[in-house]
Amino acid sequence: MERIVDHFSLAQICQSGQCFRMNARGENRYALIAGSHYLEVEQQGGKSVFYCEEAEFEDFWTSYFDLETDYVSYMEKISPDDAYLRAAAEFGSGIRILRQDLWEMIVSFLISQQNNIVRIRRCIENICAGYGEKLTNARGEEYHGFPTPQALAELEEDALMACNLGYRSKYVVRAAGSVVRGECDLEALLTLSYPQAREELLKLFGVGGKVADCICLFGLHHLEAFPVDTHIRQALEKHYRQGFPVERYQGCQGVLQQYIFYYELAGAGGAAAKR
């Protein structure tokens, strides 16, 4: 079963740093794991071809990739005078804010601090391979689900150093313990507003403002979260000396953050252009 999707680029989504369980499978083809789901997508020009069953597409991937949201309407909110933001949005027009699993996002962004995307991806693959459930895709190949809080909570705090997490190992193990003991209630977090959820997440050891915002944006789909990291900070200093017009973009700042982040990393004026 194949499904064609427009205005969508898995490569851009991957490089925008919101999703780490993805890798290339040949030219323009990518494999992605979400929860216990496995998907292959092929980029064909402006179109993406999804290889999955109809039911799985309707019941899972449509929501996961936020396919029913019209991202053009976000782009149209951008000020005509803001050439930088328009260029960034145009450059990253295949990006969507995924609806990823909350626990996966907590762990992923604990690992992300003082880390780069390539190594974050490797770290996550390591813990999945070591502690995630073994699964089999349609090709008969083995892959791994994401480790449960229970599986990680029983480890020694430095056990994940073997997975290349470094000092972040204890953050992940302690967070898993908080979830298992019920101090961090994942189900309850899903029902909270952005400010409430952010406040709760900040209670986790190793979670600061930036990581909490990433979790809110990618794990709870709070589009008003606007994570500010070193790249975003530099972009804001360069292009928004009077401050980013948050009031104009109320409710969709997170989408714009992704356009800016991807543009800075992969686009003109970004790291790729500086090399």
Next chain:
DNA sequence: CGCCAGGGGAGCT
């Protein structure tokens, strides 16, 4: 070998 950066955070004042 040292230095530094990679999507920070905790613990101070």
Next chain:
DNA sequence: AGCTCCCCTGGC
């Protein structure tokens, strides 16, 4: 709010 110190790897 700002400052200092801390943590681990990989690249140069």
